[in-house]
Amino acid sequence: MGLILIPGPGLNPKYLLYGDLNAIISGYVDHRGNEVQSISESEVREVLQRFKKEGISNLAVVGKFSIRNPGQELQIARLAGKEFKVTTGHSLSGSLNFPRRVVTTCFNAGTAPIHQQFIQVIKDAFTQRGIRSPVLFLKSDGGTIPVDESLVQPEEISRQIEKTVARLQQIWQERDDVDLEQVFGNIQKYYRREKNIFYDTDGINEEQTERVRYCSDCPGYLLIDSRASRSRFNDTRIFAVSIPRLTCNRCHSEARNIFEEQTHPRRNKYDYIYLQDLKEDEYLRR
Numbered sequence: 161m162g163l164i165l166i167p168g169p170g171l172n173p174k175y176l177l178y179g180d181l182n183a184i185i186s187g188y189v190d191h192r193g194n195e196v197q198s199i200s201e202s203e204v205r206e207v208l209q210r211f212k213k214e215g216i217s218n219l220a221v222v223g224k225f226s227i228r229n230p231g232q233e234l235q236i237a238r239l240a241g242k243e244f245k246v247t248t249g250h251s252l253s254g255s256l257n258f259p260r261r262v263v264t265t266c267f268n269a270g271t272a273p274i275h276q277q278f279i280q281v282i283k284d285a286f287t288q289r290g291i292r293s294p295v296l297f298l299k300s301d302g303g304t305i306p307v308d309e310s311l312v313q314p315e316e317i318s319r320q321i322e323k324t325v326a327r328l329q330q331i332w333q334e335r336d337d338v339d340l341e342q343v344f345g346n347i348q349k350y351y352r353r354e355k356n357i358f359y360d361t362d363g364i365n366e367e368q369t370e371r372v373r374y375c376s377d378c379p380g381y382l383l384i385d386s387r388a389s390r391s392r393f394n395d396t397r398i399f400a401v402s403i404p405r406l407t408c409n410r411c412h413s414e415a416r417n418i419f420e421e422q423t424h425p426r427r428n429k430y431d432y433i434y435l436q437d438l439k440e441d442e443y444l445r446r
């Protein structure tokens with residue numbers, strides 16, 4: 161299995177060389193998903209040629225911030241074409257942990273030949289016995305997929321990830337031009353939404369009301385009022401106040417006051433009241 165790493169500046173990548181052959185190439189996507197330095201196609205082609213000469217057919221491709229922008233990984237996958245079976249890092253994990261993603265991708269690319277062989281044996285066994293029904297894999301999440309699809313990540317998924325990431329980047333870049341009132345309606349003090357969640361494994365029904373304090377100086381704070389019940393006669397109510405790190409001082413004291421008011425014995429209608437104060441790094445339960 162061959163590994164192509166796009167680590168960018170920072171971390172020394174020499175501890176991450178898990179491939180039988182490894183290549184560290186230029187190119188860099190920053191933590192916000194902006195492409196700071198594009199990859200060099202000729203460099204990638206040289207690596208691919210070297211790998212091919214050494215008999216490598218399975219490829220792991222991992223960029224440090226590929227989960228924020230998978231473009232470079234996909235570009236390399238396109239260059240590798242049909243001569244390699246390619247596993248890209250962003251397709252396996254949405255987590256920022258680069259070393260772990262490198263290991264997972266290498267593991268996937270390394271086990272791919274065993275999986276391919278396994279599927280071939282199954283197919284041959286079916287053919288020999290004259291069985292022509294479709295063959296499906298039962299996945300660990302209970303779903304099924306046709307065996308051939310289990311060999312590759314469907315292109316639509318990669319395309320969908322690419323599209324979603326591009327859209328999120330656009331939203332982030334336009335964040336200052338957005339008229340919040342137009343998006344959320346006339347919100348006055350709080351933006352409010354109701355959620356009804358049914359946990360089918362436990363038979364619990366939760367009704368949740370979230371309110372976000374609208375503030376022009378800061379991200380506000382979040383109030384959650386939740387009622388969870390297994391039946392009409394047995395329910396638990398919780399109230400939670402969540403204060404983000406960048407909350408302004410006014411909103412911060414307002415949120416702390418709400419927490420204190422709710423915990424007042426005479427007013428308390430909740431079974432649990434929580435405070436998550438990231439600004440003060442304080443977590444309370446009453």
Ligand SMILES: [Zn+2]
Pocket residue numbers: 375376377378379380407408409410411412
């Ligand atoms: Zn504020």
